[in-house]
Amino acid sequence: MSERQQFKGRRAFIFAAIGSAVGLGNIWRFPYVAYEGGGGAFIIPYLVALLTAGIPILFMDYAIGHKYRGSAPKSWRLLGRPAEAIGWWQVGISFVIAVYYAVVIAWAIRYVGFSATEEWGDDPEGFFGRTFLQQSGEFAVGIEWVPGVLIPLAAVWLFALLVHRAGMQNGIARIAQVFIPLLVVIFIALVIQAVRLPGAIEGLNAFFTPNWAALGDAEVWIAAYGQIFFSLSIAFGIMITYAAHLKRKTNLTGSGLVVAFSNSGFEILAGIAVFSALGFLAQSQGVAIAEVATSGPGLAFVAFPSIISSIGGGLGAVFGVLFFAALVLAGITSLVSIVEVVLTAVEDKTGISRTTSVVAVGGGMAVISLLLFPTTTGLNLLDVVDQWANNFGIVGAGLVSVITVAWGLRRLRSLGDHLNEISSFRVGAPWRVMLGVVSPIVIGVMFIQWLITRITEGYGDVPAGYVNIYGWGLALLLIALAVVLSLIPWRSGALHDEPVRAKGDR
Amino acid sequence: MMDTGALIMMVVTLLLIWGGLVAALLHLRGHPDEPEAYDIDGDGRPDSPPST
Numbered sequence A: 001m002s003e004r005q006q007f008k009g010r011r012a013f014i015f016a017a018i019g020s021a022v023g024l025g026n027i028w029r030f031p032y033v034a035y036e037g038g039g040g041a042f043i044i045p046y047l048v049a050l051l052t053a054g055i056p057i058l059f060m061d062y063a064i065g066h067k068y069r070g071s072a073p074k075s076w077r078l079l080g081r082p083a084e085a086i087g088w089w090q091v092g093i094s095f096v097i098a099v100y101y102a103v104v105i106a107w108a109i110r111y112v113g114f115s116a117t118e119e120w121g122d123d124p125e126g127f128f129g130r131t132f133l134q135q136s137g138e139f140a141v142g143i144e145w146v147p148g149v150l151i152p153l154a155a156v157w158l159f160a161l162l163v164h165r166a167g168m169q170n171g172i173a174r175i176a177q178v179f180i181p182l183l184v185v186i187f188i189a190l191v192i193q194a195v196r197l198p199g200a201i202e203g204l205n206a207f208f209t210p211n212w213a214a215l216g217d218a219e220v221w222i223a224a225y226g227q228i229f230f231s232l233s234i235a236f237g238i239m240i241t242y243a244a245h246l247k248r249k250t251n252l253t254g255s256g257l258v259v260a261f262s263n264s265g266f267e268i269l270a271g272i273a274v275f276s277a278l279g280f281l282a283q284s285q286g287v288a289i290a291e292v293a294t295s296g297p298g299l300a301f302v303a304f305p306s307i308i309s310s311i312g313g314g315l316g317a318v319f320g321v322l323f324f325a326a327l328v329l330a331g332i333t334s335l336v337s338i339v340e341v342v343l344t345a346v347e348d349k350t351g352i353s354r355t356t357s358v359v360a361v362g363g364g365m366a367v368i369s370l371l372l373f374p375t376t377t378g379l380n381l382l383d384v385v386d387q388w389a390n391n392f393g394i395v396g397a398g399l400v401s402v403i404t405v406a407w408g409l410r411r412l413r414s415l416g417d418h419l420n421e422i423s424s425f426r427v428g429a430p431w432r433v434m435l436g437v438v439s440p441i442v443i444g445v446m447f448i449q450w451l452i453t454r455i456t457e458g459y460g461d462v463p464a465g466y467v468n469i470y471g472w473g474l475a476l477l478l479i480a481l482a483v484v485l486s487l488i489p490w491r492s493g494a495l496h497d498e499p500v501r502a503k504g505d506r
Numbered sequence B: 001m002m003d004t005g006a007l008i009m010m011v012v013t014l015l016l017i018w019g020g021l022v023a024a025l026l027h028l029r030g031h032p033d034e035p036e037a038y039d040i041d042g043d044g045r046p047d048s049p050p051s052t
Helices: A010-021 A024-028 A030-036 A039-068 A072-079 A081-117 A124-132 A147-166 A168-195 A200-208 A212-216 A218-231 A238-243 A252-285 A296-311 A313-350 A354-372 A378-408 A412-422 A429-457 A464-487 B004-029
Strands: none
Touching: A010 A168, A010 A238, A010 A252, A010 A313, A024 A030, A024 A218, A024 A252, A024 A296, A024 A313, A030 A039, A030 A200, A030 A218, A030 A252, A039 A072, A039 A200, A039 A212, A039 A218, A039 A238, A039 A252, A039 A378, A039 A412, A039 A429, A039 B004, A072 A081, A072 A238, A072 A313, A072 A464, A081 A124, A081 A147, A081 A238, A081 A296, A081 A313, A081 A354, A081 A378, A081 A464, A124 A296, A147 A168, A147 A313, A147 A354, A168 A200, A168 A252, A168 A313, A200 A252, A200 B004, A212 A218, A218 A378, A218 A429, A238 A313, A252 A296, A252 A412, A252 B004, A296 A313, A313 A354, A378 A412, A378 A429, A378 A464, A412 A429
């Protein structure tokens, strides 16, 4: 391992892992998924998904990374030779997600400032798409840059790469140990402010009133598994990479439970804050909550500005600054974890130093991100790439991972033994059943269902040609590249288990 | 005032998720990691064991 830093201890690792898991999805995706999935009744499929797929896969990732002490491709390779391609597929997915994920953080940074002045006036939607992002609406990839996004995006990449240069402990773990407690404080402040808004009670009623009939709907269960899957940072190499940097005697499963429940704890708080605020928005506009409930960029960059304007004055500004600061902090700790998957993999395979990989590989990612996304056509590209990277990439790689480990290589027992040797929370037959049977079925259904929908219906009003290149084309290219990269020979000695260097040992 | 059904589900949800987190934290506290080597001052670096 080149210049590899270890986590100082499990506390540093837990903070870094929570930082990775808690991202934009916890804030802008979970509340709406829960609301649509039966409100208060959603907790049942959600917990079932967490316990039967989320936590078992998290443990599997930890075991693979910790046992083989390498990047995703190296760990998969040592688990079983043909599996190396899975690792490179995960690296490719991480590469693609990182280059657009950073852009959303750049938007949020600008909105911290916009919140202070309510820059959007009385048209948040028009402001976001036209004034701020200057979107032409075309389905093309152009090079007309939007300076208002380009500059903060460059700053995001510069910050991220400085963190990577500082290393796993001195960079990634250190910022997580500052950002995560800060995020807890901001979330609590947001919740306290939000529940005191007029109409908040109606919002909470909408969010928590149980619709038990929803539990009979298979879609709701799929949505719960989907939320857990996208929210926990599992199945795309991050947790393999992080676990590889742990000391040999680390309580993996005990740490994993803390990470998983912290991630859910953040989501629940976000749900309370978001729906209290949406209840207030519905009341101030005199409409039903169903009219204003939304998720994703529409929630963050359109609905929230409306809420901030409706609160008005200094309090509105404070509310906005807190909300967008939360997005920035949650986003950055997730971004660095995604980029790390790529950097560690290239270092392992080629033997280049950390500095070289940060400059060449990280810098390359930054350049691609800056070229493609802060443009007048960047939003459509981001939307399509995001849809395929998640639903085809992460879900597909997750499906192939569990099937390969459980049925292809049949390594569940040895990975379970590895976990039990060093961890306090023991895994046994139930864990193997979750990974060998439950997870493949559920993830398989998710994957096939999405494939059928996209093949038969296309993707919204996006032209088929565009989808074929930037959706299907890119997704399949990543698989082809993964196979090619797995055939390139490793530098000599790369696959031997070298002793992990102590912190600061250069 | 919140509806009774919603209030009950909110309390149940918070108890389950935050209760799970507290339980996980307590479990972890009860199982400290073993030091990798003889480390008497707890700085993470191995020290020389006493010769007796």
